[in-house]
């Protein structure tokens with residue numbers, strides 16, 4: 165009986181500790197979100213989402229070009245990084261014991277540890293100095309470089325999670341190796357890979373450093389991917405370090421929009437997980 | 444692939460050259476064998492049948508460990524051959540060698556010859572994919588595709604082979620009827636394949652295999668997760684399929700082997716101890732080890 169009591173008490177204490185730890189972990193998240201909402205909500209308006217920035221001194225105006233720019237940069241990055249990342253992830257999983265795969269895996273891990281500003285510098289040297297101008301392409305490329313290792317590694321992990329018995333089922337039915345990979349392995353791993361991609365996208369959407377000297381900035385719409393392009397993170401940075409109160413207000417609003425964009429991407433990732441097929 | 448290109452007389456189903464000697468002359472790689480080697484059951488006199496498959500000095504390895512030791516075994520055409528033996532003796536490995544699934548695992552390799560219609564499926568020029576289409580396999584654990592519906596699971600083999608199906612619905616119905624799943628599942632064909640019970644999943648996997656109409660059907664303990672009723676159905680199915688298919692079944696269940704199999708092979712520690720007509724194996728085995736095993740003295 166006494167033993168039973170002790171067990172209940174210990175159980176309660178451990179539960180309480182876990183709950184406390186969880187609350188502590190949530191605290192920074194909630195406070196950051198809360199603070200940004202409080203400071204940014206005032207600046208949010210339809211005009212903010214749809215208009216260009218006004219010249220200095222005039223009130224109002226928005227950041228439509230930066231929102232468009234961020235979406236455009238992320239799209240370019242995704243187009244570059246997703247096919248390359250998914251394919252190399254499949255390679256890493258399927259030929260996991262080969263020397264080249266080991267080397268590639270090591271490189272991917274090193275690459276995901278490289279500070280993003282270095283990647284920006286690299287693209288600056290590679291593209292911007294060659295073309296002699298900043299562009300969305302250069303910005304997208306540097307974001308793509310940042311996405312690549314994480315897309316490749318998550319794809320690898322999820323393809324490895326597909327049970328061997330499914331590969332055998334497909335091969336046993338006389339499927340060729342590529343059909344097995346495409347229709348069975350990739351299809352089974354797809355929900356997991358999708359989540360990995362969403363998270364990678366969400367992460368690079370908020371990158372500022374590599375954009376400073378690749379996509380640069382623009383106070384107007386950029387007509388093509390060959391021009392300097394505004395983006396939310398760079399706009400936030402520029403506005404936040406300016407001496408004008410109006411700009412500070414807009415920087416907070418832009419931060420809120422950025423968080424909403426990232427949140428939206430995260431939520432859609434969760435949605436995919438919710439529907440995910442059991443392995 | 445190249446074998447078909449260079450040798451138009453490739454004996455695929457239905458296009459067998461008329462005689463044995465002709466078959467051997469068309470293919471230099473055919474093993475020489477005495478005229479009776481391709482006959483199964485000669486010793487016992489009755490139920491003579493042509494050998495659909497034949498292994499010759501077949502050895503299999505996992506890395507350095509040898510798990511099959513020079514197996515010579517003939518598998519009679521349109522008959523059921525049971526493979527029995529204690530756990531770990533190499534039964535699964537053996538039948539996986541028959542459609543070249545053994546080599547799929549890391550470090551696994553096979554040595555020797557496996558003849559399918561007298562053609563060595565381990566010959567360098569043979570297309571593995573084609574071998575596996577002709578020699579279908581039902582695995583020890585049911586493995587339906589989780590991303591696919593029941594219907595798509597049945598059709599998976601055809602789709603994975605890039606084959607166009609003229610009338611998919613009738614293929615699905617026919618395959619599911621064969622495994623006695625049609626009445627249970629005809630209204631829920633769009634449900635996920637993995638949502639079925641273990642026994643239903645296993646029968647679904649058999650249906651998936653049958654939809655491809657292989658020539659040989661390898662079954663690795665197909666009934667180990669089935670209840671007695673479903674087991675009886677699978678046994679009936681095997682009996683019916685025997686008209687058109689060559690079947691090899693691994694089983695731990697002696698009664699099952701006695702019920703369904705025309706021939707029984709007893710494996711022990713990677714070796715083929717005895718292979719004969721089932722009634723002979725169960726009533727007057729030649730080997731002491733066989734007798735000990737079937738009477739339950741070890742294993």
Ligand SMILES: Nc1ncnc2c1ncn2[C@@H]1O[C@H](COP(=O)(O)OP(=O)(O)OP(=O)(O)O)[C@@H](O)[C@H]1O
Pocket residue numbers: 505508510528529530531532533534535536537548
């Ligand atoms: N992936 C593997 N790696 C190394 N050894 C293996 C592997 N799979 C099986 N073996 C070994 O090969 C031998 C034969 O295994 P196999 O699966 O063919 O046995 P089995 O007769 O089918 O047994 P069971 O009746 O339990 O299914 C066993 O000794 C086993 O330990």
Ligand SMILES: [Mg+2]
Pocket residue numbers: 534535536583663
């Ligand atoms: Mg086995």
